[in-house]
Amino acid sequence: MPKQEMTAEATRDAPAQKRLRADARRNRDKLVEVAAQMFASDGVDASLEEIARRAGVGIGTLYRHFPTREHLVEVVYRREVEGLCHAAEELARDHPADAALELWMQRFVDYIATKRGLATSLRLLLTTNSTLFSDTSGRVSGAMRSLVQAAAAAGKIRADVDASDVMHALGGIYSAPNTPDWRERSGRLVKLLMDGLRFGARG
Amino acid sequence: MPKQEMTAEATRDAPAQKRLRADARRNRDKLVEVAAQMFASDGVDASLEEIARRAGVGIGTLYRHFPTREHLVEVVYRREVEGLCHAAEELARDHPADAALELWMQRFVDYIATKRGLATSLRLLLTTNSTLFSDTSGRVSGAMRSLVQAAAAAGKIRADVDASDVMHALGGIYSAPNTPDWRERSGRLVKLLMDGLRFGARG
DNA sequence: CACTAAAACGGAGGTGCCTCCGTTTATTTA
């Protein structure tokens, strides 16, 4: 279980967001941070009052910022997707292109792992709120695309596949049954996939 | 809003159901009946305590019979589908084949009407519990099939369509936006469909 | 019938949800 380890300032949604007062901002960020932990450990049904408590604010404050549980879940979810995509850029900077891709996919597996328990509620949220779905899936596949293209351009992986193929291959992770060894199996899947991608590369 | 008007004894699931004690049986039936009304009027989030109260039992009794809200919703849902299918047989007995089909489709519209508000929760339930989905959709399309076949056999409607086509045509009802005139529009759709079906019939 | 085991009843109680509103704090204006 990898810590997400993200600083609070990640929550900078620039648009049309009326300038928040300093304290409000602080509290909001803290709430999101705590909620992310609680959702990860206890599922989306984690107690909102407990979240408020741990964030050191009253329950009223939580509700002012996030009128429903779904709002909070959505913000946390977006933040995590954001983190995942940001990691892609970072990995691309710090590693050879093929290693970056592999590391990112492993991280993707980690990410999915934390989401497995939440499947049904998340599915509801994603079918209800279709912009959320298109926004985030767009973000994620965008991140993947640039990693794949970079690796292909550097000759580290074969050039005759594109990102959506890889994404599709990774799809098996979702649908795989939730066995205890799911994690390992998914890890192997990623390695296997990388071998396939490296095979026949120019470099 | 048509009353469903079903007697309690409709809940006779013969299989493997350990013989219930008389009082338990009574209470259970009453609970389902009241729940059906409450879900229809207040949505699936109707208060369980209120349901128990109106059924004249304690909350504990409700929970013993239906350990979760979903259990109760599922039973009510199945019962309603059952009623819908039963109506098909009845209509087939009491009316000419084409009229039976038309009346049943109108009733189907009524039925969907009561479910419109519940769309998201029901969808979750139906995707989560896939046997529920296949059971009920099988039942419903079975009912429709026999009505269509009977009408075709009697020469009251054209013989070159099958039940799944009609079902598909009715599908528009689901997806139509929830405008105030939805009900009328759906009624007209059914009439239109029937005209189409009658056109070119032998009889 | 009376007795008894098994099963059902039902409500008290602990917890969480969410609203409402009086209090406190930050920002703006003079």
Place this chain on the structure above:
DNA sequence: TAAATAAACGGAGGCACCTCCGTTTTAGTG
């Protein structure tokens, strides 16, 4: 800097959820 105003804070209160368990009822047996 002080006063005024706007905004955020936070907890009390009311309601619903669900569990637990002592009490009551039923169905079977001598």
